[in-house]
Amino acid sequence: MIPIFIWDLDGTLLDSYEAILAGIQETYEQYDLPFDREEVRNFILRYSVKDLLVRDADKYGLDSDELNRVRATSLKEKNTQIPLMAGAREILDWTAQQGIQNFVYTHKSDNAFQVLEDLGVRHHFTEILTSDSGFARKPSPEALLFLIEKYGLDKENTYYIGDRLLDVETAINAGIHSINLQIDGVEQNQNIRALLEIKELFED
Known part of the structure; x- marks a missing residue:
């Protein structure tokens, strides 16, 4: 899958x-x-x-x-002044090769659209939800559940990727998996140290 x-x-x-x-x-x-x-x-x-x-x-x-x-x-x-994280461009290009669908849910404002456009990666995302989209803030799962319902996403196969405990809690509340750059020791979460490690999680 x-x-x-x-x-x-x-x-x-x-x-x-x-x-x-x-x-x-x-x-x-x-x-x-x-x-x-x-x-x-x-x-x-x-x-x-x-x-x-x-x-x-x-x-x-x-x-x-x-x-x-x-x-x-x-x-x-x-x-x-905002650059991409190390490995971000490579991992997004890899998702395109794999046919992986990407979305964004961020507490960043609609300013996020311009930043992603300027960095040349906005085209990777099917939909981008920001703090201006009107959903309850994390750790409420409201925005994630909206995307799951709108696009008919399979919860068992959907991952929220973040860097804070708040992101892990949001994923758990939505009933989906969590991948996190900082948080370890939470059962429903996979801790990674770098974005490129995501490839290792999904490549046989």
């Missing part, structure tokens, strides 16, 4: 955390907020950028939506 892949973007296909951190830092400087790079990085890896902004907006009496708008504008200007 040919598998189906649904991909996360940040930290999975896109090596975007430096650009994300730079965008947050610029925003915090604009509002004179303290910025601890390591603490912020750890927080967004465990939770999300949105959760971070809500936390700090509450703490400093600011509007989290306004903070997020400023941050999104700053990040958009950094699109050209």
Whole structure:
């Protein structure tokens, strides 16, 4: 059976955390907020950028939506700084050779379309769902279940590929398999250290 892949973007296909951190830092400087790079990085890896902004907006009496708008504008200007993860282009080309269908579900905004276009890989994806698509956020399986139902995907053969515990939890909640670049020790998840290891999982 040919598998189906649904991909996360940040930290999975896109090596975007430096650009994300730079965008947050610029925003915090604009509002004179303290910025601890390591603490912020750890927080967004465990939770999300949105959760971070809500936390700090509450703490400093600011509007989290306004903070997020400023941050999104700053990040958009950094699109050209976002490279693909090591092995991403090769693994996507391999999926094309194998006839594997690819989708995206990301907490990234619709800015994701332009980034993937600029990197020359947007054509690999049947459909891309972002935080602007209107689904409940991870670990809700709502977006994954939408794709499964819309395209008649076989859950037994569908994999959500990510880099955070949140991605593993989302896959489990949707009743599909998980492949993850960071998380190990979860029964329903396959841990990999590099994207090209995906080939070894599916090649006889």
